[in-house]
Amino acid sequence: MIIKLLSFEQAFRKAENYCKKHLLLGNGFSIACKPDIFDYGSLFEEAKKTMSDELAAIFAAMGTQDFEEVIRALQHAAAIVSVYRPKFVSTKRLLLADAEKLKTDLIQAVAGRHPARPNDIADERYIACRTFLSNFVGAGANGKIYTMNYDLLLYWALMHKEEDVLAHIALEHDDGFRKDQADYDAPYVEWQGERAAHGQNIHYLHGALHLFDAGYQLQKYTWVNTGKALVDQANEALEKNLFPVFVAEGDSKSKLTKIQHSAYLHHNFKSFAGVCQAKSRDGTALFVYGHSFAKNDAHVLNMIGQGKIAHLFVSLFGDPDSKTNVAIRANIENIVGLRPKANPVLKVDYFDAASARVWG
Secondary structure, eight states, rough: OOOOOHHHHHHHHHTSSSSSEEEEEHHHHHHOHHHHHSSOOHHHHHHHOOHHHHHHHHEEEEHHHOHHHHHHHHHHHHHHHHHHHHTTTHHHHHHHHHHHHHHHHHHHHHHHHOOOGGGGSSHHHHHHHEEEHHHHHHOOOOEEEEEEOOOOOOHHHOOOOTTTHHHOOOOOOOSSSEEEOOTOSSSSEEEOOOTTTTTOOOEETEEEEEEEEEESEEEEEOOHHHHHHHHHHHHHHHTTTTTEEEESSSSSSHHHHHTTOOHHHHHHHHHHHHHHHHOOOTOOEHHHHHHOOOGGHHHHHHHHHHOOOOOEEEOOOTTTHHHHHHHHHHHHHHHHOOOOTSSSOEEEEEGGGGGGGGOO
């Protein structure tokens, strides 16, 4: 089937009569910036390169790719061994040592696939990115941005506002994090939960590497507050047994389970569900950039087909009839087929990813 590939500008003009226009980002957003770093699927796969055979086997035995789950399991196992076999001191030490080793593996994986500092990316690339994002959360826009990526590129782009006046960019974004009122000088900001729901328009559906679970609050570490590189902040947080909140599981069901056990992730998930189900006289458009619509994200993507989104605009990179893009189009057809008869028919258009010039 031959399709007409629009430019991003043409697609956006086609969507201008819709009441709201939202954006969903996939890994292609990060690949477009740093293809040599982000062109693979999972942080777990990167960490596995330096992981011991025993640790890899534990992940397999537990049926998970969740670092926090395995680290805590090792720590708990060490405590249990002390009760059942108090003389097995060497086993206890080995379990605790592997828990620490896994923390190191995690940090090495982060460092191995991520720029350490925001200024590793040129200013003109941030300008291009902020210009693209402003179509959805800029002055006069009333959309929301959802991302399935857990790297820092979106966060850095949102924070990089130095050239906005000269470039005529007006971003209005809110990720729901505020200063900790109990510790205003803390090196982090905290998620304000449902209290911030009204204004929040940036949603990390799978968490992010700068978000850490402190138990009683979700903390976001910031470059502005600390001046420290990602790797240094992550190391310090892990030493305090604070874990990054992100979804590293390999299948949709496991991802959804992780999401449902986190107030922050579940809030973002519900927000996207609300966008998909929202009734609007003028309809809602959803732009998807850099996602293959693979089944391992069905917990999010199926809501598009099952909901009331009027028009779906999907980016394709390169030849629309390439093997990869034909597979993407087939996946989207499956999602279109999920639309209940009582809901509006889901229109689909494709636009050229390169024409969006997301990173210049």
